[in-house]
Amino acid sequence: MDQKDKALTPKLVKKLWLAFILLILLMGTSYIFITGYYANKYNQATIQQVNANVANHVIQEKFANASPFLEDGSVNKPLFGDLMHDMMAVNRSIEVYLLDDVGEILYSVVLDHSDNAPAKSVTLEPIKKFIENKGNSYIEGDDPRNPGEQKIFSAAPYEVDSRKGYVYVILASAEFQHISNSLLGSYFKQLGVGATLLTMFFTAIIGLLSIWFLTKNLRLITGTVRRFQEGDLEARIENPEDSDIEVFAHSFNEMADTIVDNMEKMKSVDLLRRELIANVSHDLRTPLAILKGYIETLQIKKDTLSEVETDEYLQITHDNVDKLSNLINQLFEYSKLEAEQVTPVKEPFSITELSHDLIAKFNVLAQKKEIKLELENPKENCMVFADVSLVERALQNLIENAIKYTNPHGLVTLSLNKIGKNIEINLTDNGAGIPLNEQPFIFDRYKQVNKSAKKQGYGLGLAIVKKIMDLHDTTITVLSKPKEGSSFVFNLPAYQF
Numbered sequence: 001m002d003q004k005d006k007a008l009t010p011k012l013v014k015k016l017w018l019a020f021i022l023l024i025l026l027m028g029t030s031y032i033f034i035t036g037y038y039a040n041k042y043n044q045a046t047i048q049q050v051n052a053n054v055a056n057h058v059i060q061e062k063f064a065n066a067s068p069f070l071e072d073g074s075v076n077k078p079l080f081g082d083l084m085h086d087m088m089a090v091n092r093s094i095e096v097y098l099l100d101d102v103g104e105i106l107y108s109v110v111l112d113h114s115d116n117a118p119a120k121s122v123t124l125e126p127i128k129k130f131i132e133n134k135g136n137s138y139i140e141g142d143d144p145r146n147p148g149e150q151k152i153f154s155a156a157p158y159e160v161d162s163r164k165g166y167v168y169v170i171l172a173s174a175e176f177q178h179i180s181n182s183l184l185g186s187y188f189k190q191l192g193v194g195a196t197l198l199t200m201f202f203t204a205i206i207g208l209l210s211i212w213f214l215t216k217n218l219r220l221i222t223g224t225v226r227r228f229q230e231g232d233l234e235a236r237i238e239n240p241e242d243s244d245i246e247v248f249a250h251s252f253n254e255m256a257d258t259i260v261d262n263m264e265k266m267k268s269v270d271l272l273r274r275e276l277i278a279n280v281s282h283d284l285r286t287p288l289a290i291l292k293g294y295i296e297t298l299q300i301k302k303d304t305l306s307e308v309e310t311d312e313y314l315q316i317t318h319d320n321v322d323k324l325s326n327l328i329n330q331l332f333e334y335s336k337l338e339a340e341q342v343t344p345v346k347e348p349f350s351i352t353e354l355s356h357d358l359i360a361k362f363n364v365l366a367q368k369k370e371i372k373l374e375l376e377n378p379k380e381n382c383m384v385f386a387d388v389s390l391v392e393r394a395l396q397n398l399i400e401n402a403i404k405y406t407n408p409h410g411l412v413t414l415s416l417n418k419i420g421k422n423i424e425i426n427l428t429d430n431g432a433g434i435p436l437n438e439q440p441f442i443f444d445r446y447k448q449v450n451k452s453a454k455k456q457g458y459g460l461g462l463a464i465v466k467k468i469m470d471l472h473d474t475t476i477t478v479l480s481k482p483k484e485g486s487s488f489v490f491n492l493p494a495y496q497f
């Protein structure tokens with residue numbers, strides 16, 4: 001993991017470098033080719049423009065005094081021999097051709113002695129265009145010595161003895177081209193090497209700076225991630241919105257927050273569990289000790305005990321077994337709810353009917369304590385959408401508590417009221433009430449160890465009620481005044497027909 005992290009930046013740097021080098025080579029080669037191509041064009045265009053009138057001069061100077069044709073119609077070779085010498089003296093790079101009016105080569109004056117079989121004719125189109133533009137534009141024409149190739153030229157029309165045609169002068173002869181190419185080649189080799197080295201030098205400097213700059217944020221992020229990994233839970237990427245990889249920076253910060261939150265939650269759940277186990281062991285120990293004591297007494301004194309005493313001891317044993325099984329059941333129920341193993345099965349049901357049933361069920365217990373247990377608005381049928389058995393369990397716990405903490409001749413009232421889209425369920429008693437400082441903790445009793453408050457129970461009843469409320473996405477609130485009584489209120493969604 002650590003090595004992977006360490007390798008992250010250099011790998012990226014390597015890739016960036018590779019991209020830079022490829023870019024330099026690509027740019028360098030393109031630069032050389034493009035420059036070479038245009039330099040050559042420029043060179044050719046200059047030569048053509050400078051020598052645009054060469055063909056005209058040939059006509060004016062050579063044809064002024066003598067005809068290029070002899071009387072028998074054949075070409076005047078001495079005239080062209082002369083021409084060749086003149087040309088050679090002035091410019092070795094040219095070749096002169098005498099064309100007829102369809103482009104057939106009648107005669108040529110060429111210095112090159114290559115083995116290529118010369119062409120017999122050339123295309124007239126570029127020649128006509130050249131003459132039309134008065135030699136001002138860059139045009140290439142057929143090279144008779146190298147059929148298929150195009151060369152710059154100069155051309156001029158002639159009309160002698162009613163014969164029409166053109167003097168066609170190739171300006172960059174094969175020899176010229178050869179010299180020019182080898183010169184250009186060597187210049188461009190130098191230029192290419194020089195330009196590439198220079199580009200590489202500057203790109204290396206710019207590349208180093210940019211890579212350093214580009215990976216600055218990445219290094220910061222890697223550093224923060226490593227700090228977090230090494231246990232610094234406060235480590236966060238500062239100003240994530242300024243980061244080049246904003247989404248990553250935000251995600252990391254959010255992930256770190258979630259991890260820290262979960263750790264806190266796990267810590268508090270763990271603490272709660274420890275407290276629960278400690279309290280439960282304490283709660284289990286008392287009835288078990290009582291049970292053990294009475295069973296031992298029954299065993300040792302079974303012959304001396306009167307029947308009434310035996311019955312009394314057995315009743316005490318029975319009550320403690322009840323207590324134990326009650327506690328174990330509650331614990332089992334609570335741990336299932338806490339572990340989120342319970343999924344509410346919501347359905348429409350009449351909370352009024354359920355309340356009637358519960359009142360009837362608990363009336364026996366209430367009557368024993370001479371407590372009046374009643375349902376307000378018993379006629380109105382309120383339907384809710386919830387898990388019937390979970391709601392029943394919650395109401396049972398609340399009613400049990402109300403009866404438990406209300407003095408004889410007291411009053412416990414369950415009321416149902418339709419408020420907006422909800423049914424408000426209110427269980428009020430005029431019993432002992434809850435001390436103000438205990439009220440915030442009654443729903444998670446095992447968090448707050450208050451032994452005096454647990455005299456009459458195990459502190460799991462309301463914790464179970466709260467979990468049931470959580471499963472229904474609702475909350476339960478308590479309003480209580482010591483010695484005056486308590487009201488527990490919660491809402492359930494009303495079911496519309």
Ligand code: ADP
Nearest residue numbers: 401402405433442453457458459460461462463
């Ligand atoms: P227990 O088993 O102790 O009754 P509960 O979770 O049901 O556990 O209740 C937690 C505590 O809240 C009780 O110990 C008691 O102090 C207080 N309490 C709950 N209901 C009432 C009530 N109706 N009147 C007064 N105190 C109550």
